Amino acid sequence: MKKNILVVDDSALMRRVICDIINSDETFQAVDVCRDGLEAYEKLKKTKYDGVVLDVNMPRMDGLELLEKLQRDKIKATVIMVSTTTTKDAEVTILAMERGAVDFVTKPTNVIEAKGEDFKKELLEVLSAVLKTERFRRENRTVGAASRPGITLRKDSGVMKSGNKIVALACSTGGPKALQSVIPYLPANLNAPMVLVQHMPVGFTKSMADRLDEISPIHVKEAADGDVLQKGWVYVAPGGRHMEVKKTAAGHVIKLNDMPAIGGLRPCANITYDSLQSSGFDQVVCVVLTGMGADGTNGIKSLSKSKSIYVIAQDAETSVVYGMPKAIAETGLVNEVVPLKEVAQSIIKNVGVK
Numbered sequence: 001m002k003k004n005i006l007v008v009d010d011s012a013l014m015r016r017v018i019c020d021i022i023n024s025d026e027t028f029q030a031v032d033v034c035r036d037g038l039e040a041y042e043k044l045k046k047t048k049y050d051g052v053v054l055d056v057n058m059p060r061m062d063g064l065e066l067l068e069k070l071q072r073d074k075i076k077a078t079v080i081m082v083s084t085t086t087t088k089d090a091e092v093t094i095l096a097m098e099r100g101a102v103d104f105v106t107k108p109t110n111v112i113e114a115k116g117e118d119f120k121k122e123l124l125e126v127l128s129a130v131l132k133t134e135r136f137r138r139e140n141r142t143v144g145a146a147s148r149p150g151i152t153l154r155k156d157s158g159v160m161k162s163g164n165k166i167v168a169l170a171c172s173t174g175g176p177k178a179l180q181s182v183i184p185y186l187p188a189n190l191n192a193p194m195v196l197v198q199h200m201p202v203g204f205t206k207s208m209a210d211r212l213d214e215i216s217p218i219h220v221k222e223a224a225d226g227d228v229l230q231k232g233w234v235y236v237a238p239g240g241r242h243m244e245v246k247k248t249a250a251g252h253v254i255k256l257n258d259m260p261a262i263g264g265l266r267p268c269a270n271i272t273y274d275s276l277q278s279s280g281f282d283q284v285v286c287v288v289l290t291g292m293g294a295d296g297t298n299g300i301k302s303l304s305k306s307k308s309i310y311v312i313a314q315d316a317e318t319s320v321v322y323g324m325p326k327a328i329a330e331t332g333l334v335n336e337v338v339p340l341k342e343v344a345q346s347i348i349k350n351v352g353v354k
Helices: 012-023 037-046 063-072 087-098 117-140 175-179 204-215 269-278 297-303 324-329 340-351
Strands: 003-008 051-055 079-083 103-106 165-171 194-198 219-222 233-236 242-248 251-257 283-288 308-314 336-338
Touching (some): 012 051, 037 051, 051 063, 051 117, 063 079, 079 087, 087 175, 087 204, 103 175, 175 194, 194 242, 194 269, 204 233, 242 269, 269 297, 283 297, 308 340, 336 340
Parallel strands (some): 003 051, 051 079, 219 233
Antiparallel strands (some): 242 251
8 A cells, every 4th residue: 555645835836746756656645735734734633644745934834833733732743844955944944853853855946956856866765764664663563672683782892981982973864853862961071072974965964053052961063174072062064075083183173075975975974983993082982873774884894893882773663764773783783772762871871971
């Protein structure tokens, strides 16, 4: 049976384009459409959809207002936002994650882009990954995370009691929402810096970093070239640039580069993990959260050959997309598989406070 997707957009053209894309895949169907949040709210009160593709800016009731109303009335929906890359829309999209949206896709700026392969690929990939993970969760609810086939926890490496440490976190689809259950729960005096790679377009990473900084005791910023790493700070790789950590006389600094995208990704977490091989840190606490694909896995595997590592992976039950955490868990390098709400405590337990 095809998955039923509701499309909500005030533009008749965008509704048609998005419906055509969804209906081009044999997995999905988009039969119902709405012109604004008010129409969508009435439909969602009565009908259960497998997914909702939701515009940000609409008359009468916009995307954010709809999410707030659904949250208030306890109406469950798997919502993917469609957002332009303007600063205002980026800020609203980050707030939408707080209100329950699971992820977003970048809205085309014109009809030609809307009908292009890039937008089609991105939208279908996100829908497929999110709904595939939901099915996986349903099928595996009775099985413990560590006992699933292919997942064996590593026992030969534990928490280092002392030493200079860094936390390196990677996430993708579902990451902006997941990070709001992790970063705000880290203390301002965390005894390590954190570098964070979230796959996002230019503009969105700054909005995300600014919002996380606003709601967290720990400092959060979009990384800039030359930033000297400080304990109690989180450095977010900027959209469209790779982020490396380099050891210098002044300490460890951020180096950004414009090398080509790797597997379509820039920033790419593997680049960041690879750069830590030549760092002066005694241990790297690697954290892998929700996301499509396997970014981070090869970097952590290489890092394990030259550094002491401790690896924390998010579990399937709480992942929006169980791709990246599954890939690293299947390597046998993971020390802990934990629910999202326990990730912050696992980080604190490993690096301590100043």
